[in-house]
Amino acid sequence: MKPVTVFGPDFPFAYDDWIKHPGGLGSLPQEAHGDKVAIVGAGAAGVIAGYELMKLGLRPILFESGQFGGRLRSQPFEGAEDVIAELGGMRFPVSGSGFYHYVDLLGLDSAPFPNPLTPAAGSTVIDLLGQTYYAHTLQDLPPLFQEVAQAYDAALEEGARFADLKQAIRDRDIPRIKDIWNPLVSAWDERTFYDFVVSSEAFQKLSFHHREVFGQVGFGTGGWDSDFPNSMLEILRVNVTECDDHQRYIVGGVEQVPRRLWQHAPDQIVHWPAGTTLRQLNGGATRAGVKRIRRLSDDQIEVTDSWGRTEGFGAVLVTCQTHLLTTQIDTEETLFSQDLWMALDRTRYMQSAKTFVMVDRPFWKDKDPATGRDTMSMTLTDRMTRGTYLFDNGPDRPSVICLSYAWMTDALKVLPLPVEQRVDLALSALAKIYPGVDIRGHIIGDPITVSWEADRNFLGAFKGALPGHYRYNHRMFGHFVQGDMPAAERGIFIAGDGVSWTPAWVEGAVQTSLNAVAGIITHFGGCTAPDNPSPVDAYALHGPIRLNG
Template sequence: MTSAVPTNATTPDGPAKPITMFGPDFPFAYDDYVAHPAGIGSVPTAAHGTRVAIVGGGLSGMLAARELLRMGLRPVVYEADRIGGRMRSVPFEGHPGIVAEMGSMRFPPSSTTLFHYLDEMGLHTEAFPNPLSEATPSTVVDLKGETHFARTLADLPEVYTEVAEAWTRALEEHAELGALTEAIRARDTARLKEIWNELVRRYDDETFYGFLARSDAFKSFRLREIFGQVGFGTGGWDTDYPNSILEILRVVLTAADDHHRGIVGGSQQLPERLWSRPVSGAAHWPEGTSVQGLHDDGRPRPAVTEIRRTAGDRFTLHDADGRIDTFDLVVYTAQSWMLLNTIRTDEGLLPIDHWTAIERTHYMGSSKVFVLVDRPFWKDLDPATGREVMSMTLTDRMSRGTYLLDQGEGQPGLICLSYTWSDDSLKLLPLDAEARMDLMLKSLGAIYPGVDIRSHVIASPVTISWEAEKAFMGAFKANLPGHYRYQERLYTHFMQDRLPAECRGLFLAGDDVSWTAGWAEGAVTTALNAVWGVMHHLGGSTAPENPGPGDVFDEIAPLVLED
């Protein structure tokens, strides 16, 4: 129910340095890099105006486009659907300002590079009501037909405290939690890599479930079952049990599951503003130029249908409107699986080992169902108990996770009736929005028999299954055991001096090639890697006082496991 990492620790000298998403695989201080007054790099004047195709209009694509424009290049964005990618905020007609976050909806403060851009774009955040968080008035845990009301962990039966303590113990005994988090706080790269690289060697072939089952702390199947259904931080994690334990350790060590914030007005605003707002101080371009302003009619080009290499080491792209255009460079930020099916591609675009890594990438499905209600009725007090009539809910029923989202005084209320993953998401795939709502109301009716949720609904439900979205085919990448080698290849693709000459010029970015897939910070940092790669390819460089990720790569490179 709670993270094992104390993010607000203190020391004898005062508050400890915060935990950030610094590593552990590639501990580069991206937050310091983007905030440095010297900027993140420049290209020679002769390269100004070079056209770079950006495939994908999500957060990674928009950030790469903006930073390349800042360097004086000309980004050309292709987007299959809408600017935003999995930052998709769906409005309710007649209710301005209220949106259902169909993808990204909560962001840890440890995502310090992401928050740099949120601040730059003038966006604000507010505490997100995760289970048992300070922003959540109450939480209900409903497992195996037993329902428990809680304001803090101490209000739940003792077994839940046992589960939380078992998780902390397992991490301390088998993953050196304390030493790793201290190294991340101190940004002690040498110590961090020493410990983490050994854990990679030890656990690359281990599942999340196997890690728990081999721990003395989780000898009890009951504890493993409860932990899977209730979890820590944001809810149950049993849908992640088949995944690599390394994926889970990255989340825990970097406090990615702690103290989440939501973006006021919707997360889609961030990629939209990166697209539309003028870039101050850009090289080559007039003051006031935006990425959007460089596009015909202010719209991105449609979906890419083909990418092929052509003479002069250039790239020719076809789009859904039948337009054919050729570019010097490409930054590819869409789901990598699309290179295998919906986009015709030359095999020579990437080395064969990279194609294997893409082919073996494992994606997690995810679904959500939202309803708009006339008011936040859940705050009403039950006269018999004195408690709120409804709470943030975790359950083993079909709804799994239900979130109550207060929109402010005098506003309707918003309920995420269900947030599910993987197999739980697949169970909903054949059902339309109405059927999904009915199913979730049935589940919640068993937990809150005296509450008529349906009578408060004032708009049609909205839903999504990311695995059914043609341009996504899943919510995010999640490595399976043995996939570390594949991840290392994809993440380090921006270091193209190491690739055959005929495979250079197309740069992979996006959260599904990052070490922290599913977190916006990974989309941001891989975009910055690709920007550095483009800059380097064109003969550019960073300021000596602010080296980029490629400049220090050899010092902090991810571990390369032998075959």
């Protein structure tokens, strides 16, 4: 059976095929070789775009105001070797074939992520309303949980022709995808995820408690209640492209992807000498953060960094979260249309908090002599920890517990608290689930925590589109096609998972960065190979449906 990939459904374009094609992504006129492109942000979108633009003969200059890697942030525990906390992205579905192209290019290894009820987790504990259930698979749980899982599967089929849509994505059958997906956009843009669930025939046959279970612990990656206010389209994309399934983690930390790509010399490169890397073209380090962007002329945009260094560029790619264009960067208003400014400013980012500790060994694998069960398990609960994940680095080696991974209201509960208090609260909650298990006695080193909404360079973890936001997303995602724009708005591009149709997944950052690369090729007068059309070439034919109004 063909694999499911993130092939649309809004814009069904084979990004994985485009970047692997032996003919390359395109070519630029010789007079454009060596021209400078400013890239704001050294996360996945910025580094991937820079890498591909370098191969074409341009000179990408990266600016970074925070930490290299963006939300691909793997923080080592002090004093330990190869023991890390994944503060941002940590689980990567195999359907993200564009992302895995770069993982494979760099020779990085991945392994199954220990999601609940998967073999990688070993065992799972669900703690709900004060009652605890131990399981290895869904079938080990009481019928209530299976009824919830079956109801959601039925709701997807009833409301979204789910099996047909997924098969069309497997087959990369663009007309069939459009035939199914476009009516769903019109029908569900202004309806919430919760509305989709409660209005489905499958869930109407069940009790409120079934919906409560679905919201609190869910299945696959965990509870869904923090997404209940979001547009159903946002969730449906995740489900149908299997972003919530078959997930893996990058061995040694996902931050290796941008860091290694920064220093990777491509096999094929134009204009620059063989062996050239992004790091070399940037003089060994990124520039400081951007403080101002304004237009100098039709073909030059001026960028000023935080030290006052000012320079003109032939194009600018902005990959930071969109709110920074009004809160941190003095961005000349006429660079974007007012319709686009509305979309950029109205983008809603969700809160997220994680707290990690390092432990002396994977003690959770010890068997309880009374029950024969694991001492501790991957845990989903309605308590404030919500999700607790266990990362085994091998027998008798320091390992990692993500004590708490929480979103929205649960993340805000700990926002003002220092890391020590967050750890105490998490351990207190887990003590109620695992009485008699001395987690604290295994902790070594200092804990690590993050609240993305408190970081001035992010102001939130990832986009969560609300009902009615499809038109905003359409404006942002399609901005790379600039042929019909006024000259005053051309030459500045946007990318990142928040601009994509799949926020919170790195594949969205990859796809929008490649959109920007295609737009920049066109902007500099370049072209694509006839047998390898770009996203710009395909957009008029297969772009997202445009809603009226």
